[in-house]
Amino acid sequence: xxxxxxxxxxxxxxxxxxxxxxLCALIAVGLVLTVVREVVGLGGSISGMSDPFAWGLWKTxxxxxxxxxxxxxxxxxxxxxVFNNKKLHSVMRVALLTSFLAYSTGLIMLGVDVGRPWNFYxxxxxxxxxxxxxxxxxxxxxxxxxxxxxxxxxxxPLFEYLIYEHPKWRGFALGCEKAxxxxxxxxxxxxxxxxxxxxxxxxxxxxxxxxxxxxxxxxPFLPLLYVWAAAFLGYNCVVLCLLLAKLAWKRDLDPSxxxxxxxLTVWTVYSWTAFRFLEILFRGKILHVFTDGYLxxxxxxxxxxxxxxxxxxxxxxxxxxxTMFQAHxxxxxxxMIYRFSPxxxxxxxxxxxTYFPSAIELIVSLSFVAIAVLAYLxxxxxxxxxxGSNEEWLKMAKYEEQAKPGIQLTGYAPVEH
Amino acid sequence: xxxxRREAFKTLxxxxxxxxxxxxxxxxxxxxxxxxxxxxxxxxxALGLLYDATRCVGCKSCMVAxxxxxxxxxxxxxxxxxxxxxxxxxxxxxxxxxxRTADGSDHSYFKQQCMQCIDPGCMNACMFGGxxxxxxxxxxWWKGTKCVGCRYCEIACSFHIPAFQWDGVNPKIVKCELCxxxxxxGLRKQPGCTEVCPTQAVIYGRREDLLxxxxxxxxxxxxKYFEQRVYGEHDAGGTQVLYLSRVSFDxxxxxxxxxxxxxxxxxxxxxxxxxxxxxxxxxxxxxxxAGKNFKEHSHHLVEDQxxxxxxxxx
Numbered sequence: 001x002x003x004x005x006x007x008x009x010x011x012x013x014x015x016x017x018x019x020x021x022x023l024c025a026l027i028a029v030g031l032v033l034t035v036v037r038e039v040v041g042l043g044g045s046i047s048g049m050s051d052p053f054a055w056g057l058w059k060t061x062x063x064x065x066x067x068x069x070x071x072x073x074x075x076x077x078x079x080x081x082v083f084n085n086k087k088l089h090s091v092m093r094v095a096l097l098t099s100f101l102a103y104s105t106g107l108i109m110l111g112v113d114v115g116r117p118w119n120f121y122x123x124x125x126x127x128x129x130x131x132x133x134x135x136x137x138x139x140x141x142x143x144x145x146x147x148x149x150x151x152x153x154x155x156x157p158l159f160e161y162l163i164y165e166h167p168k169w170r171g172f173a174l175g176c177e178k179a180x181x182x183x184x185x186x187x188x189x190x191x192x193x194x195x196x197x198x199x200x201x202x203x204x205x206x207x208x209x210x211x212x213x214x215x216x217x218x219x220p221f222l223p224l225l226y227v228w229a230a231a232f233l234g235y236n237c238v239v240l241c242l243l244l245a246k247l248a249w250k251r252d253l254d255p256s257x258x259x260x261x262x263x264l265t266v267w268t269v270y271s272w273t274a275f276r277f278l279e280i281l282f283r284g285k286i287l288h289v290f291t292d293g294y295l296x297x298x299x300x301x302x303x304x305x306x307x308x309x310x311x312x313x314x315x316x317x318x319x320x321x322x323t324m325f326q327a328h329x330x331x332x333x334x335x336m337i338y339r340f341s342p343x344x345x346x347x348x349x350x351x352x353x354t355y356f357p358s359a360i361e362l363i364v365s366l367s368f369v370a371i372a373v374l375a376y377l378x379x380x381x382x383x384x385x386x387x388g389s390n391e392e393w394l395k396m397a398k399y400e401e402q403a404k405p406g407i408q409l410t411g412y413a414p415v416e417h
Numbered sequence: 418x419x420x421x422r423r424e425a426f427k428t429l430x431x432x433x434x435x436x437x438x439x440x441x442x443x444x445x446x447x448x449x450x451x452x453x454x455x456x457x458x459x460x461x462x463a464l465g466l467l468y469d470a471t472r473c474v475g476c477k478s479c480m481v482a483x484x485x486x487x488x489x490x491x492x493x494x495x496x497x498x499x500x501x502x503x504x505x506x507x508x509x510x511x512x513x514x515x516x517r518t519a520d521g522s523d524h525s526y527f528k529q530q531c532m533q534c535i536d537p538g539c540m541n542a543c544m545f546g547g548x549x550x551x552x553x554x555x556x557x558w559w560k561g562t563k564c565v566g567c568r569y570c571e572i573a574c575s576f577h578i579p580a581f582q583w584d585g586v587n588p589k590i591v592k593c594e595l596c597x598x599x600x601x602x603g604l605r606k607q608p609g610c611t612e613v614c615p616t617q618a619v620i621y622g623r624r625e626d627l628l629x630x631x632x633x634x635x636x637x638x639x640x641k642y643f644e645q646r647v648y649g650e651h652d653a654g655g656t657q658v659l660y661l662s663r664v665s666f667d668x669x670x671x672x673x674x675x676x677x678x679x680x681x682x683x684x685x686x687x688x689x690x691x692x693x694x695x696x697x698x699x700x701x702x703x704x705x706x707a708g709k710n711f712k713e714h715s716h717h718l719v720e721d722q723x724x725x726x727x728x729x730x731x
Contacts, residue, residue, distance in 0.1 A: 051571060
């Protein structure tokens, strides 16, 4: 077992593999279908959406659910920078990268989903803003977050890459890095307040669904529950990425950091679940957890997946890597269902109305996920994202310096304050 | 560690940045200050419809008249059958349906079109004011140049009214606007539906007058109308289209949504955003903590570098 001291690129493995081409193929098909959707519209066999179910997978899954999963950037970030949990600095880069990819693909997906995207330029003209609209809050905050603080937070690995591998750009990158350091606390502050605002607004969206959203989900506290769920989903996603790196590239794990993340997940889930039950109780709707047929079952499925896996994470069993992996995966699944339910499963759109995504919706949705996965796979091999030990860095440096004569990955930078 | 005057100024300047930003934002967005909810009243000249289901004979002439008045293309969505749509859609702003029990013992026709809410969910949902309320007549209408096509209005309407054009590259949101456009152009005096109704089941006028009329009908016919009340007087915060019915309202497509308007569910969220004070305070607090911890962290990085000789990472 090792200690995570710095981020180290995945080395000695080609970027272009069979999986790379498979993802590219899926993306290509998805992009072609996106063009078809733009030309034909959303009707007919293009999407399963209808007037009662006006929102389909692209919004409810790619945005509502996946940006929750991509909340590691702010969930881990707050713990590390605001609450000074020093262990978590080592996994920040993974968290930030997953967040950026989830958000950017989600935002592009939104652009594909809406019917009149050319009118979106109004977002730049403040007097047209309807400040009562939760969606306006999301449109402004989410695009601002992804394009400014989250984007900036993801730059340091890129600067580092330039510093080491492109001497021509070294001066520029060093300058940028220095400038970034001088304003870093202001950037991270923005990177936490904006997600808190828009992740809660994602919940506020469904408040306007009124009593068509089942009472077990519909509450004035839906925004709070949404952002809270985003926090543990973010932790789940980061841990899963780290464990997958072990599986795929045999990266060493630092149990102390993972256990710290487990602890955070467990307490976030416990408090979230307690709040959810108490809120339903005080609203006087507690009997609905038994009386609403399949929706009651859905409620218990969510609770069991989330709470059960958090319980497993709190025990000694979670020290076993496979158990930890399964628990986080199940917890993430439960959280994703929770974020999805109010929009679709627990949304009584209209008597007799149903929604099931069309094949095209599914493929396009998956192809946007594929874009994020592909970008992630390339990034961790080219940039120092995944955490490792100093020893690992030295090994990597030796390997890379042999493969690419002329670059120097150790002992380069002068000590500076 | 003692602070030089220069450092003190720097800290002060940095610390006041968020405040400065907050000041700018709240000047630019004066409405943020008025985010608090008060019960919204209908405008003085609010126009509406009164539909009395007991008078309707189900002839559907209002549907044809509506299509004519609004230049809607023939609705052939049901297997090509002309003007027999199963529900409101982008070619049908007005529809007559029949409620009938399985054994045929009870039935009632009913009409569906936009309720012209006093505090509309759709308008509150809309990002850039694509759906807006006429300040004089209170008619909720669609402005295409501000609509992004996000369809949030469809989620936010308890009455399932706004319809999206699912085909084509330039989709529209379609709903009853009380023939606002042709009336403004002087092409007609009243909406198509009320003009042709042979039994006066649906009539047009000022909401105030319609409400009086509805109440006098209830008074004149005790026991005839369901719950002896007008649907829309208070429901969903009040609507400008009013209904009278013999059978229960939920049987004729009028959901039991309570007296609070749909957007009032957001009042707690609006409170949190009042003056943007809470977000700004939270931001300032997090920057302060992050700044302190960042300094400490940077220090550690430099120490580590001395030990390992490896370049520190941010």
